[in-house]
Amino acid sequence: xxxxxxxYQSTIGKKVAMALSGLVIIGFSIGHMLGNLNAYAGEVAFxxxxxxxxNLPFIVxxxxxxxxxxxxxxxxxxxxxxxxxxxxxxQAYHVTKHHEATFASKAMPISGIALFLFVGFHLLHxxxxxxxxxxxxxxxxxxxxxxGLSHPVLALVYIAGNLALGLHIYHGFFSAFxxxxxxHPKYNPLRRDAAVGLATILTVANLMFPISVQLxxxxxxxxxxxxxxxxxxxxxxxxxxxx
Amino acid sequence: xxTFNITLHVWRQKSPTAQGKFEDYKVEADEHMSFLExxxxxxxxxxxxxxEPIAFDHDCREGICGMCGMVINGEAHGPQKLTTTCQLHMRxxxxxxxxxxxxxxxxxxxxxxxxxxxxxSGFDRIIQAGGYISIRTxxxxxxxxxxxxxxxxxxxxDAAECIxxxxxVAACPNASASLFTAAKxxxxxxxxxxxxxxPERARNMVTAMDNEGFGSCTNHGECESACPKGISVDFxxxxxxxxxxxxxxxxxxxxxxxxx
Numbered sequence: 001x002x003x004x005x006x007x008y009q010s011t012i013g014k015k016v017a018m019a020l021s022g023l024v025i026i027g028f029s030i031g032h033m034l035g036n037l038n039a040y041a042g043e044v045a046f047x048x049x050x051x052x053x054x055n056l057p058f059i060v061x062x063x064x065x066x067x068x069x070x071x072x073x074x075x076x077x078x079x080x081x082x083x084x085x086x087x088x089x090x091q092a093y094h095v096t097k098h099h100e101a102t103f104a105s106k107a108m109p110i111s112g113i114a115l116f117l118f119v120g121f122h123l124l125h126x127x128x129x130x131x132x133x134x135x136x137x138x139x140x141x142x143x144x145x146x147x148g149l150s151h152p153v154l155a156l157v158y159i160a161g162n163l164a165l166g167l168h169i170y171h172g173f174f175s176a177f178x179x180x181x182x183x184h185p186k187y188n189p190l191r192r193d194a195a196v197g198l199a200t201i202l203t204v205a206n207l208m209f210p211i212s213v214q215l216x217x218x219x220x221x222x223x224x225x226x227x228x229x230x231x232x233x234x235x236x237x238x239x240x241x242x243x
Numbered sequence: 244x245x246t247f248n249i250t251l252h253v254w255r256q257k258s259p260t261a262q263g264k265f266e267d268y269k270v271e272a273d274e275h276m277s278f279l280e281x282x283x284x285x286x287x288x289x290x291x292x293x294x295e296p297i298a299f300d301h302d303c304r305e306g307i308c309g310m311c312g313m314v315i316n317g318e319a320h321g322p323q324k325l326t327t328t329c330q331l332h333m334r335x336x337x338x339x340x341x342x343x344x345x346x347x348x349x350x351x352x353x354x355x356x357x358x359x360x361x362x363x364s365g366f367d368r369i370i371q372a373g374g375y376i377s378i379r380t381x382x383x384x385x386x387x388x389x390x391x392x393x394x395x396x397x398x399x400x401d402a403a404e405c406i407x408x409x410x411x412v413a414a415c416p417n418a419s420a421s422l423f424t425a426a427k428x429x430x431x432x433x434x435x436x437x438x439x440x441x442p443e444r445a446r447n448m449v450t451a452m453d454n455e456g457f458g459s460c461t462n463h464g465e466c467e468s469a470c471p472k473g474i475s476v477d478f479x480x481x482x483x484x485x486x487x488x489x490x491x492x493x494x495x496x497x498x499x500x501x502x503x
Contacts, residue, residue: 007490010449011419011459012483081459085417088351088458094252094265095344097317100464101416108461175462181484183477 014077019176021070026169028067033205043142043221050141082109104171111168118161136231142221146213155210166203173198246273247337253297253345255358274334278321279304279311281333298358306330306471309406313359314346319410319469327408327471348409350418351456363409365455366423372451373444374427376436389435402430404472414469417458422466424452425482426474432485442489449486
């Protein structure tokens, strides 16, 4: 433990911590996306998957704690390193010309902050406080999925958030190999290809959820429209109030 | 002989604490001049006028000592790949740009001394922390007594090409010294003679690098692009591996004898 802490005190140790925690979060993101693909199989399949997960508390809760720890380590390390890197060049250049740095690599702190806000929003929206965003909340996971993504503004938030995710992973997945020292001349070109492939698959698949709902490819479940009308009705019937 | 007119915007700063600013100079450049010779011409003129010449570091002017270095139009050592400032020739600017901005290497780890001169003794302290091997002196060993595979000795030579000019720090958006430190750790860590001190070397040099206030590596790759010797960022991954391994496996006795 003392060695791990000593390692973490160095800049390289923090980068290794960021790489490993980032890889765990990427792993979760892949599982999350694959699970959500059940939405294309319809209401019954999606709800069976959701309830199946809920019935595995001994898997769900340790995963949640692990993810929380990974997010904490990732963000704390990033904050320390970004602050340090800013201090490392107190006076900026008048002219800068970059050759290798990409839009994604330079935007890592920005896309990271965007992801932090997006994940916070996503947790509130679907888990902690759905009533803040949705007109109605249901005990049916698929109905909540549909209610969330059929709202045009919320769908845009999901699209923007997933673009930030793709950008972050495009540099982060590649960078992680370098940070943990996983390199070999034979396999080095594959690291960039793997990052492009993973970022593309994850982003496109995630973007398709809000887009499919918006375009009607994923249809409203039976009875949903009527229930929404009922939920909206009391608002219409409410006393005129003070206006 | 072909000459052309350029305008220089040079960072002038009297002392580490003085307020610096860009000053403009009009120069007639010959395409066969090196960049430093062009600055020599500017300085001759300044001296004749009784003004303070532009201070810049230089020594061998052959591209091997690592003494020269400035940021030219946003690029450490200027626009030509694999070339130090002293080996950069004005023919590179024959077709423009005719406005040339010249700045010192900017990093907290390289405090400015005067004009374009920065103090790179931070690199010396990183070397002192472990960039050496301890051997008994005496009669020299037979040159081929220790067999080293050709591929390994080639890679060690690639790393040993580093001249310690600091362009990697200057070009890095984070002003990180990772490429320099990695080149030195790799160069010695690949060879049989460097094995005995390899774990301590990685730990001590990385610690020294952090203590100098350089930034961390975020894998932009700008350092490799700016390096006049083409040192590969692959060595940074090697350094990370050596450092993590050394941190995990170093003998506690060795750690205690560090004195910290």
